[in-house]
Amino acid sequence: MIRFDGISKRFPDGTLAVDDFTITIPSRTTTVFVGSSGSGKTTLLRMVNRMVDPTSGSIHIDDDDISTLEPVALRRRIGYVMQNSGLLPHRTVVDNVATVPLLTGVSKREARAAALDLMDTVGLDRALADRYPSQLSGGQQQRVGVARGLAIDPNILLMDEPFGAVDPLVRSELQQELVRIQKDLAKTIVFVTHDIDEAFLLGDQVVILKTGGRIAQVGTPAEILANPADEFVDTFIGAERGRRALSIQTVNGKEVVVDGTGRLAGILRSPTPESGRSA
Amino acid sequence: MNLFGDAFRWILEPSHWTGPNGIPNRILEHLAYTGLTVLIATLIAVALGLYIGHTGRFRGIAVSVTGAMRALPTLGLLVYLAVLFGLGIQFALIPTIIVLVVLAIPPLLAGAYSGVQSVDGRTVDAARSMGMTEWQILWKVEVPLALPLILGGIRSAVLQVVATATVAAYISLGGLGRYIIDALPVRDYTTVLVGALLVTILALVLDGILILCQRLTVPAGVRAIRSSPGQRSTTKSASTVSTAA
Numbered sequence: 001m002i003r004f005d006g007i008s009k010r011f012p013d014g015t016l017a018v019d020d021f022t023i024t025i026p027s028r029t030t031t032v033f034v035g036s037s038g039s040g041k042t043t044l045l046r047m048v049n050r051m052v053d054p055t056s057g058s059i060h061i062d063d064d065d066i067s068t069l070e071p072v073a074l075r076r077r078i079g080y081v082m083q084n085s086g087l088l089p090h091r092t093v094v095d096n097v098a099t100v101p102l103l104t105g106v107s108k109r110e111a112r113a114a115a116l117d118l119m120d121t122v123g124l125d126r127a128l129a130d131r132y133p134s135q136l137s138g139g140q141q142q143r144v145g146v147a148r149g150l151a152i153d154p155n156i157l158l159m160d161e162p163f164g165a166v167d168p169l170v171r172s173e174l175q176q177e178l179v180r181i182q183k184d185l186a187k188t189i190v191f192v193t194h195d196i197d198e199a200f201l202l203g204d205q206v207v208i209l210k211t212g213g214r215i216a217q218v219g220t221p222a223e224i225l226a227n228p229a230d231e232f233v234d235t236f237i238g239a240e241r242g243r244r245a246l247s248i249q250t251v252n253g254k255e256v257v258v259d260g261t262g263r264l265a266g267i268l269r270s271p272t273p274e275s276g277r278s279a
Numbered sequence: 280m281n282l283f284g285d286a287f288r289w290i291l292e293p294s295h296w297t298g299p300n301g302i303p304n305r306i307l308e309h310l311a312y313t314g315l316t317v318l319i320a321t322l323i324a325v326a327l328g329l330y331i332g333h334t335g336r337f338r339g340i341a342v343s344v345t346g347a348m349r350a351l352p353t354l355g356l357l358v359y360l361a362v363l364f365g366l367g368i369q370f371a372l373i374p375t376i377i378v379l380v381v382l383a384i385p386p387l388l389a390g391a392y393s394g395v396q397s398v399d400g401r402t403v404d405a406a407r408s409m410g411m412t413e414w415q416i417l418w419k420v421e422v423p424l425a426l427p428l429i430l431g432g433i434r435s436a437v438l439q440v441v442a443t444a445t446v447a448a449y450i451s452l453g454g455l456g457r458y459i460i461d462a463l464p465v466r467d468y469t470t471v472l473v474g475a476l477l478v479t480i481l482a483l484v485l486d487g488i489l490i491l492c493q494r495l496t497v498p499a500g501v502r503a504i505r506s507s508p509g510q511r512s513t514t515k516s517a518s519t520v521s522t523a524a
Contacts, residue, residue: 051408076410086405090423090498100409132500148409 001027002048002156002188007057007213009043017043018213021057026205027155030182030189034199034236035209035216041192044213045158048190049078061156076104079149079157079187083164085141087133087148093119094129097147104152111151118147123177139170146178150185159191163198175201196237200225208233286472300457306481308453312444313485316376317437320383325429328391332425333417341392345385353378353443361450375447382443383436390432394425426496434489441482445474455481 002025009018018040025031033041046052047059050071059066066074087096097115102108119126122143133141142162149157163171175198182189182202193199199206200221208216208224210232217229225244228234238244245260248268255268289295296302331341360374398421406420422429445456458474 046408049408051404072410072412074410075408080405080408082401082405082408084401086401086408088402088406088420089399089500091500103410103415134500 001025001060001062002190003060004044004047005058005060007044007047007054007059009040009047009052009213010055016212018054021213021215023207023215023218025188025190027188028186029204030191030202031205031207032191032193032199032203033207033209034193034196034203036194038211039209040211040213041194041209042160044209045160045190045192048156048158049075049080051075076100077152077154077156079152079154081142081145081149081157081159081162083161085133085145087141087144089133092130092132093124093136093144096133096144097151099148100152115147115151118150119144121150121181122147137170138166139174142166142174143177146181150181150187155188157187157189159189161193162191164193164195171198178202200237208236282468282472285469286476289469289473290476299453302477305453305455305457306477308447309441309444309455309478309481312375312379312447312452312454313437313440316379316383316440316444317433319376320380320387320436320440321433323380324384324387324432325391328388328429328432329395329417329422331388332392332395333413333421335396338392341388345388348381349385351381353382354446354449356381357446357450371447371450371452375450375452378446379440379444383440386435386439387432390428390430390435391425394428394432395421397428398424423498424501426498427493427501430489430493430496434486434493437485437489438482441485442478445478 004021004023004025007018007021008016010016021040021044033039033044035041043052047054048061048066050066050069053067087093088099091099094112094115097118098106098108098111101111101114106114116126116129119129124140124143124147128136128140133144136144145162149159163174166174179202189202191199191202199208203221205218206221206224207218210216216236217224217233224233224237228237243259243261246257246265247260248255249258250256257265257268259265290302298304327341330336331338357374357378360377361371364370364374395417402424403416403420406416411419444454445459447454448456448460455474455477458470458477462468462470462474
């Protein structure tokens with residue numbers, strides 16, 4: 001469990017990035033911070049591994065106030081995945097994945113073996129192990145980034161727009177992969193994105209942020225869709241534009257679903273037990 | 280033209296290849312001054328440059344101080360220091376090495392700090408987020424990636440020092456400058472040219488060796504980036520290109 005308690009952050013230049021932010025992130029679930037740029041979502045994420053220290057307020061991981069923990073030791077037990085993968089260009093894929101285990105004194109042989117296993121986990125061909133990051137596609141680089149984040153088998157995985165820079169096709173592939181991995185590993189994931197669809201897809205809990213880290217709404221995707229807290233949320237999730245305001249029409253005796261603009265969205269079938277995500 | 284012919288004949292003359300004033304001995308002396316200078320200057324300047332590059336502190340001061348150092352006239356400084364220390368064969372080495380170190384520091388310092396600063400900030404940020412200590416970031420990330428530029432600094436320092444180490448002869452030391460300084464007063468221009476030619480050849484050979492070292496030390500992953508079109512901002516542009524792909 002991660003608890004943000006009255007967190008504020010004022011940067012040296014005077015901008016108030018986060019203003020009195022309080023939330024609890026439950027263990028072993030995915031929480032997504034979603035908001036446009038300037039909402040302080042990345043700042044909040046980087047506070048968890050002390051890459052940014054709050055100006056006031058406290059953050060607890062389980063019962064530890066993280067301001068009392070040594071940053072380097074704290075970072076070594078939290079996985080971190082960033083947008084541009086942040087791989088070390090002068091190290092091969094397998095060495096990149098094994099970076100942190102090697103820092104913490106795991107033997108080279110063990111770290112390498114574990115890294116190869118992790119490549120399987122994230123769906124990377126082992127043949128790529130000795131390539132350099134610059135020889136991989138963007139999607140492959142992000143997979144390496146995820147593998148590296150998982151290398152220390154952390155309880156907490158921080159993901160800062162990890163799929164933001166890859167093309168839509170690869171992005172959706174990576175998202176599905178993350179859903180699958182999370183089903184197996186059940187980490188406490190804190191995920192930052194500006195893409196509401198991604199937030200609804202991945203998040204057990206979604207936190208919609210306005211400027212300055214003010215919370216517009218917190219809830220499961222279903223709760224937010226069913227009851228947008230205000231006009232801001234309404235606009236943000238796209239209900240207003242009609243993209244998510246679906247209705248049923250009957251065509252040739254079959255029920256089809258159309259969105260607010262009258263475009264066909266799909267076919268309506270009677271629900272089966274495992275269809276869709278549980279609310 | 281005749282002068283060049285005479286100079287080459289002088290160089291090829293076997294008797295000029297033995298004894299304390301022989302070519303091998305003068306080249307060794309010259310290399311010794313150069314080596315000692317570059318060693319001392321590297322210890323000072325690269326340490327300082329890595330510190331400035333990593334922390335971003337004192338960069339402005341470093342730029343203006345090294346700029347001023349470049350402007351110091353080597354010969355003038357040498358004579359001043361020689362007078363200050365008192366002449367004498369056993370002390371002549373000190374002012375000479377100081378003068379050459381002053382000459383070598385600016386390119387070394389610039390190579391080191393610009394090398395570290397050229398490392399993609401996002402790579403450093405990622406290394407820090409993973410839990411590398413500042414020391415580990417410096418040695419495992421910044422130095423390997425900055426190595427080509429650091430060596431570039433060493434290369435240009437070596438070239439300048441080799442060319443300028445001739446001044447050692449001005450205050451009674453040896454080296455290839457001996458041929459020039461001794462021959463000038465007696466208007467023996469052939470020998471002056473011999474000195475100049477030998478310095479030039481030595482510089483070219485050393486530069487060739489250093490270019491080779493520079494090639495060999497470029498980290499393999501970075502070499503893959505460098506081969507793609509676009510110089511300088513390579514790291515950045517190449518990574519955006521590949522993430523977009």
